[in-house]
Amino acid sequence: MPLVSMRQLLDEAAKGGYGVGAFNVNNMEQIQAIMEAAKETQSPVIIQASRGARAFAQDRYLYHLILAASELYPEIPLAMHLDHGNSFDTCKSAIELGFTSVMMDGSLREDGKTPNTFEENLDVTRRVVDFAHERGITVEGEIGVLGGVEDGHGAGGTGLEHLTNPDQAVEFAEKTGVDALAIAIGTSHGAYKFSKKPDGSVLKMDLLIAIHNRLPKTHLVMHGSSSVPKDLQDVINQYGGKLKQTWGVPVEEIQLGIRNGVRKVNVDTDNRLAITGAIRKVLWETPEKFDPRDYLKPARAAMQKVVATRMTQFGQAGHASDYAAVSIAQIQQGYKDGTLSTRPKAAK
Numbered sequence: 001m002p003l004v005s006m007r008q009l010l011d012e013a014a015k016g017g018y019g020v021g022a023f024n025v026n027n028m029e030q031i032q033a034i035m036e037a038a039k040e041t042q043s044p045v046i047i048q049a050s051r052g053a054r055a056f057a058q059d060r061y062l063y064h065l066i067l068a069a070s071e072l073y074p075e076i077p078l079a080m081h082l083d084h085g086n087s088f089d090t091c092k093s094a095i096e097l098g099f100t101s102v103m104m105d106g107s108l109r110e111d112g113k114t115p116n117t118f119e120e121n122l123d124v125t126r127r128v129v130d131f132a133h134e135r136g137i138t139v140e141g142e143i144g145v146l147g148g149v150e151d152g153h154g155a156g157g158t159g160l161e162h163l164t165n166p167d168q169a170v171e172f173a174e175k176t177g178v179d180a181l182a183i184a185i186g187t188s189h190g191a192y193k194f195s196k197k198p199d200g201s202v203l204k205m206d207l208l209i210a211i212h213n214r215l216p217k218t219h220l221v222m223h224g225s226s227s228v229p230k231d232l233q234d235v236i237n238q239y240g241g242k243l244k245q246t247w248g249v250p251v252e253e254i255q256l257g258i259r260n261g262v263r264k265v266n267v268d269t270d271n272r273l274a275i276t277g278a279i280r281k282v283l284w285e286t287p288e289k290f291d292p293r294d295y296l297k298p299a300r301a302a303m304q305k306v307v308a309t310r311m312t313q314f315g316q317a318g319h320a321s322d323y324a325a326v327s328i329a330q331i332q333q334g335y336k337d338g339t340l341s342t343r344p345k346a347a348k
C-alpha cells in the first residue's frame, strides 16, 4: 500500500471506535519493530519523526526507510507524520519531502520552549493548514501546552500550567480547520510524567471529554501517553541503570480517552525504555560481545513487544484490512469541496 493520509487513518479509526498508536522513530530498527508489530497484530499505524529525529538521522534516510516499510508491508495502512513542527517552514519542508501528515505545534514559539499567544498559534496553524490541505496533507494542531521536555522540545513544568480551554479549542478548530488536535490535559513528555499513579487531580480526563463533546468531528490526540510500566523501568535498573521510579499514563485512562474521541495516541518513552533495557541486559550479561547485532536484535524484539501490546490495547489490532488507501489526490479534492471539513459549524 502506498503511504496513506493520516486523515484517512483517523477517520477510519473514528468509524471503528478505536485509537491508533503513533510511534516515534530515529532509525531503521525502530521502524522494523513497528512494522513487525503491525503485521503481527494486523494494525494500521502512524510512524512519526520529530525535528530531533530528522536532525539525528537526516530527513532523507528516515523518509526512504519509512517508504521501504510501506513497500515491504503492502497490507498495512501506514501514515508518515511530522511530530511537533515548530514553524511553517519546518512543516513545509516535511510536506515537500513526502510526509503525508504534519503537526504544527503553534502552542510554543519557534524556539520550542516559550508558550505562544492564542492569536499567534491560530495564525501559524492556519497558514500550515492552508498549505497542507491544498496538497492533500493532514494537519494536527495543539492548543494548551503540554508539560515536560523531550528532544529539547517543551515548556517544562507538570503539564497543569496551561491546560486546554474548551472555548478556545472550539474557536481554534473553527478558525484553522485542523484535522486533529492535541490537547493539554495534564500529560507531559519524557519518562517523568507523574510522581504517583495519576488521578483526576493531575490527569484531566473530564476536560478531554468536555472538549470532545464540543468538537465531535475533530480527532483528538493524546501526547505524552507512554504508560512507563514498572517492568520496563526495572529491567534498566537491574542491569546497571539509574532511573528514578516514575508513573506514566495508565492504559485504562487512554482507553477512556479512545471512547471519547481520541484517535491518535503518541508513544515514545515506552519504546525507548524497552530498547535500552534490552541493550543493557546483553552488555551486562555478556560483556565480551561487540557485534551491534547482538544487542540490536533483542532491542528490536523488545520494542516490537511493547508496540504490539499497545496496538491491541488501543483497539487498532485487526483493522489493517478494513479499507483500501484513498489517494492523496482524492483527499485533496475532499478538502477543496468541503466534504472533509472538521469545522464545528460545518458539523452535521
Ligand SMILES: [Zn+2]
Residues within 6 Å of the ligand: 084, 189, 223, 224, 266
Ligand atoms: Zn508530543
